[in-house]
Amino acid sequence: xxxxxxxxxxxxxxxxxxxRLEPGVSxxxxxxxxxKTNLLEACYYLSSLTSxxxxxxxxxxxxxxxxxAAGCRVDDDGSSKTIKVQVAVEPALRRKVTVDDVxxxxxxxxxxxxxxxxxxxxxxxxxxxxxxxxxxxxxxLGRIDPEYAxxxxxxxxxxxxxxxxxxxxxxxxSWRRTLExxxxxxxxxxxxxxxxxxxxxxxxQREVSETYAFIAGRPCGVSYASSIxxxxxxxxxxxxxxxxxxxxxxxxxxxxxxxxxxxxxxxxDIVLTLGxxxxxxxxxxxxxxxxxxxxxxxxxxxxxxxFGRKPxxxxxxxxxxxxxxxxxxxxxxxxxxHQILITATDPIEDLAPDVTEFRxxxxxxxxxxxxxxx
Amino acid sequence: MxxxxxxxxxxxxxxxxLPGVGPKTAQRLAFHLVVSxxxxxxxxxxxxxxxxxxxGYCSVCGNLTDQDPCAICEDPKRxxxxxxxxxxxxxxxxxxxxxxxxxxYHVLHGYIEPLKGxxxxxxxxxxxxxxxxxxxxxxxxxxxxxxxxxxTTALYLARAxxxxxxxxxxxxxxxxxxxxxxxxxxxTILKSLEARREMD
Numbered sequence: 001x002x003x004x005x006x007x008x009x010x011x012x013x014x015x016x017x018x019x020r021l022e023p024g025v026s027x028x029x030x031x032x033x034x035x036k037t038n039l040l041e042a043c044y045y046l047s048s049l050t051s052x053x054x055x056x057x058x059x060x061x062x063x064x065x066x067x068x069a070a071g072c073r074v075d076d077d078g079s080s081k082t083i084k085v086q087v088a089v090e091p092a093l094r095r096k097v098t099v100d101d102v103x104x105x106x107x108x109x110x111x112x113x114x115x116x117x118x119x120x121x122x123x124x125x126x127x128x129x130x131x132x133x134x135x136x137x138x139x140x141l142g143r144i145d146p147e148y149a150x151x152x153x154x155x156x157x158x159x160x161x162x163x164x165x166x167x168x169x170x171x172x173x174s175w176r177r178t179l180e181x182x183x184x185x186x187x188x189x190x191x192x193x194x195x196x197x198x199x200x201x202x203x204x205q206r207e208v209s210e211t212y213a214f215i216a217g218r219p220c221g222v223s224y225a226s227s228i229x230x231x232x233x234x235x236x237x238x239x240x241x242x243x244x245x246x247x248x249x250x251x252x253x254x255x256x257x258x259x260x261x262x263x264x265x266x267x268x269d270i271v272l273t274l275g276x277x278x279x280x281x282x283x284x285x286x287x288x289x290x291x292x293x294x295x296x297x298x299x300x301x302x303x304x305x306x307f308g309r310k311p312x313x314x315x316x317x318x319x320x321x322x323x324x325x326x327x328x329x330x331x332x333x334x335x336x337x338h339q340i341l342i343t344a345t346d347p348i349e350d351l352a353p354d355v356t357e358f359r360x361x362x363x364x365x366x367x368x369x370x371x372x373x374x
Numbered sequence: 375m376x377x378x379x380x381x382x383x384x385x386x387x388x389x390x391x392l393p394g395v396g397p398k399t400a401q402r403l404a405f406h407l408v409v410s411x412x413x414x415x416x417x418x419x420x421x422x423x424x425x426x427x428x429x430g431y432c433s434v435c436g437n438l439t440d441q442d443p444c445a446i447c448e449d450p451k452r453x454x455x456x457x458x459x460x461x462x463x464x465x466x467x468x469x470x471x472x473x474x475x476x477x478x479y480h481v482l483h484g485y486i487e488p489l490k491g492x493x494x495x496x497x498x499x500x501x502x503x504x505x506x507x508x509x510x511x512x513x514x515x516x517x518x519x520x521x522x523x524x525x526t527t528a529l530y531l532a533r534a535x536x537x538x539x540x541x542x543x544x545x546x547x548x549x550x551x552x553x554x555x556x557x558x559x560x561x562t563i564l565k566s567l568e569a570r571r572e573m574d
Contacts, residue, residue, distance in 0.1 A: 147560040157522040164488040175493060178486055181529035185522055 001309045002339035003043060003113070004080065005073040010065035012038035013363040022356045023075075025331060025340045029347050029368075030360030036343035039365070040117065040314040042070050043341060046083050047115035047312075048143065049097065049106045058089045066090040074113050076309060081112050107146045114303040114311035118318045122292040126280055130269035137270060140299050141200055144306040148196050152265075155189035159261055162186055167259035183248055186264065191241040193265045198224060198231075198240075201270075203305065207298035208272070214297070215329050216290040220274055227267035289321060293330070300338070310337040317343055382408060434505070436481035436498050438463045446470075446479060453477045455512040459502065459531060461485050461524070465517065477515075480505065485523040486530060494530055502531075506538060516544040 002024075008017040013035045028036045037053075044052055045060065054060055061068045071084040081100055088094040097104055099112055125132045142149035162182045168175045205222045212220035228247040230240050247263040248255075255262050272279040272291050279291045300311045319327055319342060331352045334340050347357055347368065357368040378386065382404055389400040407415055431437070432444035439445065446452060446466075456477030460466055461484060469475050482497040505511065514535055518524035528544055535542050548566025549558055558566075 150559060150561060154522065161488040161522060161526065168488070168491075168493075172493075174495065175488075177533065178488065178494060178526065178530060181486075181526045181533065182488075182522075184529050185525050 001074065001076040001114075001312070001337070003072050003312060003341075004075045006039070006042065007071040008042055008069070010062040010068040011042055011060060011070050012062060014038065014042075015062065015363060017363070017365060019358075019365055021339075021341075022354075023339055024334045025342065025352050025355045027342045027344060027348060027351060027355050027357045028360050028365065029344045029357065031345065034360045035363050035365075036360045037316055039360070040316050040341055040343060043072070043113075043312060043314055044115050044117045046070055046072050046085060047110050047113045049085065049095070049109065052117050052119065052316075057087050057093060057095070061087070061089045072113070083109060083112055107143075110143055110303070111307050111309075114300075114307050114309055116296055116300045116303065116311050116313055118293075118296050118313065118315045120316075120318055120321055122296055122318070123289060123321075125295055126272065126283070126288045126291050130267075133270045134266070134268065136295060136299075137197060137200070137204075140302060141196060144200075144302065145196065148193070151189055151192045151196070155186065155193050155265065158182060158186040158189055159264065159266060163260050166255055166261065169256050170259070183245070186261070187241055187244045187248070190264045191237055191244055194226070194228070194230065194240050194244070194268070195237050197265065197268070200302075203302060204270075204298060207301040208294050211297035211301065212290060212294035215293055215326055216287070218274075220272055220279070220291060220294060221276070223271050223273070225269040225271050227263040227265075286323070290326065293322075293326065297330075297333075310339075313338050313340045315340060315342045317345075319344055319348070431481075435479045436463075436483060436501065437466050437479055451476075454510055456515065457502075457505065457511055457513070458515040458517050460517050461519070461527070469517070477513075482527070485518065486527045487523050488526075497527075499531070499534065503534065503538075506535065506540060511540065513541040513543060516542065518544075520547055 003021050004023075006017070006019040006021060008014040011017075019039075028039055030036055041052055041060075044050075051057075051060060067086065067088040067090075069084070069086045071082065073080050073082050084096075084098045084101070086096040097106065097109065099108060125136050138148075138152055142152065162179065165175050165179045165182060169179065201222075201224045208222045209219045212218070228240070228243045230243050244264065248261075251262045261267075272295075274283060274287060274291075277283075279287055283291060300313060303311045313330075313333065315330070319330075322330065331340065334352065347359075348355075358365050359368040385404045385407070386397075386400045389395055389403050390397060392400075395403070407418070428440040429438055430440075430442065432439045432442055432447055434443045434447045437444050437446065441448075453476050457480050458469060458475060458477055459480045459482065460469070461482050463481055466479050466481060469479070480498070480502050482499065482502075484492055484497055486492060486494055486497065506514065514531075516528040516531055518528045532542050532544075546566075546569040547562070548569055549555065549562060555563075
């Protein structure tokens with residue numbers, strides 16, 4: 001599957017862009033702030049209607065314009081589909097999203113154009129707190145299963161209220177009965193979130209182990225660290241609900257003292273290990289980079305499993321971070337049918353046999369034949 | 375026009391405080407009122423004064439009324455063994471529009487909203503407990519929104535009411551009319567499956 005045509009109107013710094021793309025690897029090079037990342041951002045936006053950088057659609061609109069549009073043609077096995085997104089940001093935000101001119105929901109886009117965005121910040125997933133790993137899993141599951149996103153948001157609603165009540169109880173014990181009512185909702189929504197994560201963990205474990213081995217030559221362990229002590233994989237809803245309730249009971253005192261909820265999916269973590277040791281604390285710089293890359297490639301595999309199409313891989317400034325060997329490994333994925341779009345500051349020689357190169361300059365993109373000729 | 379006369383300006387400012395009215399609409403309404411003539415403005419003023427003087431809350435159910443107790447609470451044809459608990463007077467209106475409910479209401483005047491610091495004490499829950507203690511009431515229907523605040527309130531009420539030996543029910547959640555099954559989310563389908571009924 002590949003994007004064969006990209007159209008942008010008043011998107012970021014592009015007034016009007018029509019770009020023909022080939023399957024395989026495409027490299028966009030140019031100076032800082034020339035608009036390289038904006039191209040990858042547009043592709044991801046067409047897949048998810050979310051931006052990797054902007055909080056709001058308004059920020060995607062070219063300065064001074066009141067509306068923007070993005071569109072692409074996606075070819076797959078001889079058939080092709082066209083995604084169009086038109087967004088008015090003034091006077092009020094209005095979005096029109098179509099596939100082959102038929103209006104669709106946001107969640108339909110990823111079925112046509114699954115995409116994975118790689119950025120140098122991916123390393124934080126390994127190095128930083130559990131929040132970044134939960135975000136990875138939540139974002140992935142939310143795209144595969146829109147119902148998951150709804151449940152998670154209900155859980156977060158209940159959680160915010162419960163934490164608020166826990167803080168109030170200290171000065172006003174009459175809130176205690178409200179806490180009991182909220183517990184019911186928290187446990188119901190939280191157990192569903194946990195159950196869905198545990199189901200996904202089975203696939204994720206296998207995929208991460210394989211993708212890590214693909215990049216670094218040996219397997220990597222992945223496990224789910226649950227704050228309510230439920231088993232790693234599977235687990236039925238009733239069992240999870242019961243353990244969640246027990247855990248809330250057991251920590252009630254401490255929770256009221258600290259004013260926060262101490263168990264539930266918002267306290268869980270994904271732990272990556274090499275030879276039994278946690279990558280986060282004991283992995284070398286290189287192993288941590290490989291682990292971050294493995295997680296993202298596993299994301300691609302999970303999306304492929306869900307939608308039956310090879311996701312487009314959007315590599316934003318990540319090649320410079322990789323050594324020769326891992327760079328080759330990642331680029332070899334185009335042989336397995338992935339289209340790969342890359343940004344870099346300079347053209348790269350001997351990147352891969354069939355690379356289409358583009359020079360990006362102030363909102364224009366030109367094919368580049370340089371390299372060997374000069 | 376460079377500046378509005380002071381009195382119109384004040385009118386615009388007051389109108390702007392109404393829900394759903396922005397500066398432009400407020401100005402349009404103000405001009406409309408002013409040019410509509412003395413008679414029409416007098417009628418509006420009289421209507422406002424009457425609402426101010428006569429409308430209040432029913433001391434029994436808490437609904438908006440211009441007599442106390444309200445017309446619904448006083449209606450002998452209504453079934454006083456069933457009370458439908460809602461958050462706002464507008465919810466009563468919604469039920470009355472549908473016309474199928476023949477019992478009485480109880481308006482809480484809000485939901486338990488921890489994020490806004492609104493606890494059960496701020497709602498008319500004590501009044502509800504007093505009402506049911508008479509023994510005449512057999513069933514309480516909890517008609518709250520299905521969001522987290524609505525459910526918290528419903529669960530809280532259920533816990534408070536159950537020990538009194540009443541039948542406590544809540545509105546079924548499920549497919550909306552005119553909806554396409556194909557487009558319903560999983561949670562809705564799950565809940566409507568749970569609350570399915572035998573066909574008669």
